[in-house]
Amino acid sequence: MADARALVHRRAGLRLWLSAGWIALVAAAALLAPWIAPHDPLAQDLFLGRLPPFWMEGTEPGYWLGTDSLGRDVLSRILHGARIALIVAVIAGTLTCLIGATLGLLAGFLRGWVDLVISRLIDIWMAFPPVLFSILLIAVLGPGLTSIIIAIVVIDWTRFARVVRAEAMAQGAMDYVASARVAGRTRIGTMLREILPNVLPTIVVLLTLEMGIAVIVEAILSFVNLSISTDDPTWGGMIAEGRTSVHQAWWVLVFPLVTLFLTVLAFSQLGEGLKDRYDPVLQ
């Protein structure tokens, strides 16, 4: 047992460091993009269109990961694309978490009519196909960073609300809650001091998961051409373009796709890693 536990711990530690490391790298790219990017991400040069990456035949020095059909440098565009990805991940993820977790906590702990209203809202929300809903919202709000963030928050709060509500309900049935009442704690006090610490690990896992999802939603919206203005380099926009020319220039699709893949994976693993490392019950 001791052995298995150590193994789990080591794996969890590795997971935490790898995922945190990759996200730090993306963050660094986002911050330093104007200085480290070898080229202007918007600079077009039709003579340099569809250059392959550096290890293949027919490359130009300096275009490490090749260029797209308009001759824009793929690496520079990925570095700049990290900015929007990260902004969306952090802001949309955090806002969604705050709103969804609060509603879930209130519904699950207070029960009664609060729960009735929130549960009904969740039911209605869950009956919408989320991707279609987000596309619709962007059509209403108009493209742009703020619209994307609003759309993500409006659609994804139920992810938190559902899980946190169920968890809070389960915790609410435990005797430590009754014990807090016997000690004279108020309802809100009990919710914040007793229930919240027990739901927090779940919230953290959901939060980092949501950050990854936010990046994907942005990519999906770029893919259907509804995200930011078409000029700004985003990973989703690059992927959309890469998809159309996948038979001619696969690298235009592959590099942003791998970046996106790793980032989403890192976000999802970060939460689990943090929980394994810092949840007192798992120590």
Next chain:
Amino acid sequence: MQLLRAILQRLLTTAITLIGVAVIVFVVVRVVPGNPIAMMLPPGATDEDIARLTAQYGLDKTIPEQFLIWARGVLHGDFGTSITARQPVLDLVLGRLPATLELSLMALVIAVILGGIAALTGTRKRDTLTEAGIDITNGMALSIPDFLWGLLLILAFGVLVPIFHISGRVTPSLELPFTTDFYLVESLVRLRFDLWLDIVSHMFLPALALAIPLAAIIGQLLKQSLKETMHLDYVTLARTKGYGENHVILREALPNAILPTLTLVGVQFTFLIGGTVIIERLFSYEGLGNMAIDAVINRDLPLIQGIVILFAVIFTAVNLVVDLLYAVLNPRLRHG
């Protein structure tokens, strides 16, 4: 009696949900900027033309009035007329529905098979490296959404090793003898295996992309549930009777482990159906989702409404079916 009450309760909440969806989509759609009527007329149309058409589609009335008119129509099976296609919304939507249903169900089948295998293997080989491998694979499959899987599959099996089609529902040059829109089913019924293979080759990658996250969820939940069940006394008792591991897993543990998994899989299946929207776009698959995105881009209000309502109906129907299945499979509800 108890069952009847539960059913009534479900129908009531379902009705509330559907009305809620209808109201929200109706309002959201009507604040979309841009005049759809102006978009559909040729340049140079007069203001009068626009006003006439606007009135024809009822868009000059207030939103509550429009809603009531629309709701009355819906109750009579009339979902309005598509602005771009100028055909009844219901016809358009029902024409595309079979494509999306076939895709979703194929994805579900793949997910159940893959997830089931993962769960059973993981349980059989629990506490070994095999189980750890399954856990890691599941974890990855779970944290990457269908959209990314779709792209990766396009690269892997459409470009790198091109063994599947990555675009469309069927090769356009083929002659189709079908009378329904259920191509996959009808090709089988007509014993046209050449067509069937072509259709499967088109559907397989999008279905797999949709299936992977669900397979991971089934694998994870069912395995967890199986492992918990394996610790229960009736499983231990079966071992002492002389039964081997496979028998114990399949006959004693599995029937009980499926139940808790089933409810969660129901919700996840609605997510899968929601995922068809973007996956159909990605694979240029002619289904509801693809149509929905076009409808949004073209500001085709009646069509958007119709599609969203249809999705909501499908989702609630899936949940109802899952609840029924649960009741059928659970002896506690079936008897007494």
Next chain:
Amino acid sequence: MSFLQVTNLSARIKGSDHRLLRGVSLTVEAGEVRGLVGESGAGKSMIGKAILGILPRAIEITGGSILLNGTELLTLSPAERRRLIGASTALIPQDPLTALNPSRRIGPQITDRLVDILGWSRSAADARATELLDEVQITDPTRVLRAYPHELSGGMRQRILIASAFAAEPKLIIADEPTTALDVTVQKQILKLIATMQARHGTALLFVTHDLGVVAKVCQKISVLYGGLVVEDTTAEAYFTGPAHAYSRALLAATPKYTNPEASLLPIPDAVIAAVQADVDAYDRRVP
């Protein structure tokens, strides 16, 4: 030769030096009832599980022997062993609520061993099941055999498990805390039922329990365990009139007894724990 002879049985958690059984030896004669007593963590259920071959995967047997009617169990292949165990032993588990499969009817849960493992015909097995339910005083066997577990009370389910255990006329039954999960008022009835059935069928019984009150009623021999070590092996008569070992004495004094409240529920003195723990440590030094 004893029907069951466990000699020097040792077990530990795989890949660690955490020992669970420290050279346990005990015997159960044919038709005899032996109680295995101790507190949680003493290893008493572990012995039963080791005999039946249902130890959790994380636990390994590191030495010793288990002879069942002269056959060494620990060297048999898993399949041979399962067959032998299935044919000649049975288990009465602790919790009747979790010991019956909720999705299967009662009847097949009693007869499956007879049909699948022992090759009885279905009709013979069904007749046997009815006869058994009669024997455990269930008045409406036909209905009960067709019922699902959730339709029956806890006491009823425990009767069914007892019937199921005796179905194949095993030579040895291991009862693992069979009354602990029951309501106080049914405990005694169930215990009487087990005792009656055991006597009538002449089955050897290994009775695992933490409850000295239960042991006093049904057992002829007693093994007291602490830390996976047998600290005392004696007859019930001798144990309840004056246990030899200090730990056994202290355990008895800690047990509630309404007829002599002042001399019961006495905490075990630290010195006694220290002494018995010293025995455990001495064993670990002796046997690396």
Next chain:
Amino acid sequence: MTDLLRITGLHLSLPDLNRKPLIGAAPRIHILKGVDFAIAKGEIVGIVGGSGSGKSTLARTLVRLLEPSAGTIHFDGQDISHLSEAALRPLRRRFQMIFQDPMSSLNPRHTVAQIIEGPLALHDVANPSDRMREALDAVGLGQRFATRHPHQMSGGQRQRVGIARAIALRPDFIVADEIVSGLDVSSQAQVLSLLERLVADLGLTLAFISHDLSVIRRLCNRIIVLDKGVIVENAPSAEVFDTPKAAATRELLASILLPEVGADWQT
């Protein structure tokens, strides 16, 4: 002797959510059906009954975790039966409860120090950490336990934390609900002798709820037997054992298995 707690005509019913109709209130299950008794200051009263007798519901009503449907609860002369949560709060310091399952009643993500100090801080007790340390000593757990979490302790140790939390507030009255039923005999003996000593030292009044008459015999001056929501016997301990009046009491007595060979087996 004055009564610290006086219960008159106590009824309690809870909604049966399994049978709730589509519209309107759920039917109610009647659990306590007219319970009268009093507990004097300094008394240790045992409340005993089989499963379904309503003893745990009664325990929770005594500390006003549940509100009676009818009847009154007087605590130290004050009617607390329908006081609001806010009005109860200052009184809460004076009556405490120890729960059956310490794994559930101790917050898994709090340390022992937080668990014991939490209630102290709520009632503005001065020097809560000193009081916490005192309480840990009183229940025989060393200071090193202060930083532990519940899952890092044994069952007996956890239950002692539950006791420490209750006594740290220096209440007048404690309800102990089946607090040893999950423990080994040795921990059981330890926890009970600890409780016995604390009650004497601190001059506590105790309602001790259990299904085990033997345990109650050792600890309590008086025994109340509850059966299907009514009191069927309320008498000094020795009397209940020597001349049991109610059938329910006799049934409970008959079900006891004494740790001695022979004697009571054939009854």
